[in-house]
Amino acid sequence: MPTTIQRRPAQAVRLLQAADLKKLRWLVHGFSARAGGVSTCYGGKSLNLGLTSHDTAANAERNRKRLLLALGAGTKARPWPLITLRQVHSDLIHVVWSPKPGKLSGDGLVTNLPGVALAIQTADCFPVLLVDTRNKAIGAFHAGWRGTVQRIVEKGLGIMRQEYGTRPQDVHAVIGPGIQKCCYEVGDELRSQFESQFPYAHELFHEVQESDPVREKYPMLFMNARAPGHGDLCIKLHLDLQQANRRQLVSAGVPKKQITALPGCTACNTKTFFSHRAEKGKTGRMMAVIGLF
Numbered sequence: 001m002p003t004t005i006q007r008r009p010a011q012a013v014r015l016l017q018a019a020d021l022k023k024l025r026w027l028v029h030g031f032s033a034r035a036g037g038v039s040t041c042y043g044g045k046s047l048n049l050g051l052t053s054h055d056t057a058a059n060a061e062r063n064r065k066r067l068l069l070a071l072g073a074g075t076k077a078r079p080w081p082l083i084t085l086r087q088v089h090s091d092l093i094h095v096v097w098s099p100k101p102g103k104l105s106g107d108g109l110v111t112n113l114p115g116v117a118l119a120i121q122t123a124d125c126f127p128v129l130l131v132d133t134r135n136k137a138i139g140a141f142h143a144g145w146r147g148t149v150q151r152i153v154e155k156g157l158g159i160m161r162q163e164y165g166t167r168p169q170d171v172h173a174v175i176g177p178g179i180q181k182c183c184y185e186v187g188d189e190l191r192s193q194f195e196s197q198f199p200y201a202h203e204l205f206h207e208v209q210e211s212d213p214v215r216e217k218y219p220m221l222f223m224n225a226r227a228p229g230h231g232d233l234c235i236k237l238h239l240d241l242q243q244a245n246r247r248q249l250v251s252a253g254v255p256k257k258q259i260t261a262l263p264g265c266t267a268c269n270t271k272t273f274f275s276h277r278a279e280k281g282k283t284g285r286m287m288a289v290i291g292l293f
Helices: 057-071 145-149 152-164 188-195 213-217 241-251
Strands: 003-008 013-018 027-032 093-095 108-111 117-122 126-132 137-143 171-175 205-209 235-239 259-261 286-292
Touching (some): 013 057, 027 057, 027 126, 057 286, 108 117, 108 152, 117 126, 126 152, 126 241, 137 152, 137 286, 145 152, 145 188, 152 171, 152 241, 171 241, 241 259
Parallel strands (some): 093 108
Antiparallel strands (some): 003 013, 027 286, 108 137, 117 286, 126 171, 205 235
16 A cells, blocks of 8 residues: 655654555554654764664654654644553563553553554564554554564454454554565574464565675685585575565454555665664664554
8 A cells, every 4th residue: 555755844754654544533653764853873863763872862852752743643842652662572562551651561562542652663673553443443563573473463463352342354554664575684593483383484585696796706716516506606595574564464364455564675775764784783763653632
């Protein structure tokens, strides 16, 4: 489904939004990018929304207020409470009953409480937002490979069903920016873990032959006694984590036409996004935010 990119000139905050969710007047949602903030530690001014060791907490708080204002989540004087987690790459999901839930540790949030903003921080892992359009309930999930193999999105749907009567056919889902299969090299042990959980796991992994400039320039250095076709061809294994979460949603009963997966790769596009892998750990954090009026 189509997406829209929104800029608010006063803040210069760039938001990525799903077109179908933008039509819901009782909902705010958006995925931040790199531009539009006051942080200066990541190469020019940027919208770092995480409490990182390289930036100040004051900068992150100013950036968070800019994001909420750009989303329309409250006013400059009274922004909505921003509910965040200490993310631990788990399948732990919290039900938010109060605007002040205290310190939370885990990787998922669900609520039907209006006037609060659920937030997931990312810098390569995929954020997933769920909206029950019938019962007006929402969820936000941090889906790295660990959360995905532990079925965090599927479990989030289950908790929403238990708490709010959510049915998969009433859910609209958006998978936000993350590291795409072009850049997400993994090991064989990861393939084994996915194969133990998902019958379609073989469709999620792709073998990629990467070029080696040294090998190409000096092929004699890499000669061996193996038969032709049995040498080291620089074959790398890549995981399509976005597709893994899409397939998980479909398997859980969410209609394909109600799932939006945003294009773009965080590792390929560090001018637009933060990427932990591409920037070798020294990077900021983006946010996926969702809330109810």
